[in-house]
Amino acid sequence: MADYSKNINERLTNRGPNVGYCAICRTHGPLTKDHVPPKGCGNINDSVISHVYGNNSEKPGRPVLSQGGSHFRTICGRCNNTLLGTEYDPALSDAVRGVEAYFRVASASRLTLPRTQLFDYQPNRFLRSMLGHLLAANAVPDVTEKDRVIPLDDALRAYVLDPSATLPDEVCVYYWFYPHRRRVVMKHSAMGFFGGNGAVIYGHVFKFFPFGFWVVWDEQGDRSKRFNLRRLTDSSSVISASSRLLLDLSQLPPANFPEAPTDNGMWLVTDYRVSQAEDRTRRIPPI
Numbered sequence: 001m002a003d004y005s006k007n008i009n010e011r012l013t014n015r016g017p018n019v020g021y022c023a024i025c026r027t028h029g030p031l032t033k034d035h036v037p038p039k040g041c042g043n044i045n046d047s048v049i050s051h052v053y054g055n056n057s058e059k060p061g062r063p064v065l066s067q068g069g070s071h072f073r074t075i076c077g078r079c080n081n082t083l084l085g086t087e088y089d090p091a092l093s094d095a096v097r098g099v100e101a102y103f104r105v106a107s108a109s110r111l112t113l114p115r116t117q118l119f120d121y122q123p124n125r126f127l128r129s130m131l132g133h134l135l136a137a138n139a140v141p142d143v144t145e146k147d148r149v150i151p152l153d154d155a156l157r158a159y160v161l162d163p164s165a166t167l168p169d170e171v172c173v174y175y176w177f178y179p180h181r182r183r184v185v186m187k188h189s190a191m192g193f194f195g196g197n198g199a200v201i202y203g204h205v206f207k208f209f210p211f212g213f214w215v216v217w218d219e220q221g222d223r224s225k226r227f228n229l230r231r232l233t234d235s236s237s238v239i240s241a242s243s244r245l246l247l248d249l250s251q252l253p254p255a256n257f258p259e260a261p262t263d264n265g266m267w268l269v270t271d272y273r274v275s276q277a278e279d280r281t282r283r284i285p286p287i
């Protein structure tokens with residue numbers, strides 16, 4: 001197992017071992033492939049998973065072909081099929097389809113888009129679905145070691161696994177309209193600031209059409225306020241609660257937000273914790 005851990009740190013991979021510690025419930029057992037985002041969000045075509053910043057000459061991580069959508073073998077069958085697939089994913093897929101349907105109608109009727117638009121959704125299931133798949137993404141290093149204490153991920157796991165829990169105070173989930181097909185996951189990344197005396201905004205980034213999410217952990221200060229992002233909250237502890245999601249349709253962040261900061265910012269990542277996926281448009285040689 002030590003060699004396996006060493007190897008996965010040297011290249012990008014979406015395939016965990018057949019048996020390991022589930023990236024969500026941490027139970028040891030057979031691992032299954034989790035679509036990130038779920039299939040109901042349109043993640044069904046053969047995809048190429050690659051590094052966000054291109055290949056590193058010292059660790060030439062070749063793009064990985066992922067058949068039938070981008071997926072990661074990192075979670076157990078129960079978390080995959082029951083917890084996410086049955087309990088939470090329909091809420092995320094419904095919200096994605098609601099936004100898609102709105103834009104289909106708007107483009108067909110050539111209406112001028114409003115500055116904001118409301119969409120029906122179930123916030124508690126929506127959030128848990130998104131966070132569950134985020135835990136599964138780029139998580140191959142997490143499934144080989146039993147005791148990986150990572151406060152942000154521990155907090156997210158507890159929230160995803162307990163349908164009556166509320167989002168911990170240390171976790172802030174920002175979101176924005178992301179009208180792009182490139183799917184991006186950046187785990188344990190941080191935004192720093194020149195002259196910031198070491199202050200960073202640390203967390204996970206997850207982007208897939210039509211949403212961008214930035215899951216920030218225990219931010220000190222208010223540096224994230226400058227981006228004017230909206231925040232997802234769970235207004236009730238009832239898992240089936242419904243609400244309306246407000247999406248800003250104008251003055252969007254750039255496609256490469258937040259990983260290409262301007263204004264005296266910097267972006268810090270660990271190579272194998274960041275990846276992007278796109279539908280395959282041309283044939284690449286088998287790995």
Ligand SMILES: [Zn+2]
Pocket residue numbers: 022023024025026027075076077078079080
């Ligand atoms: Zn599990």
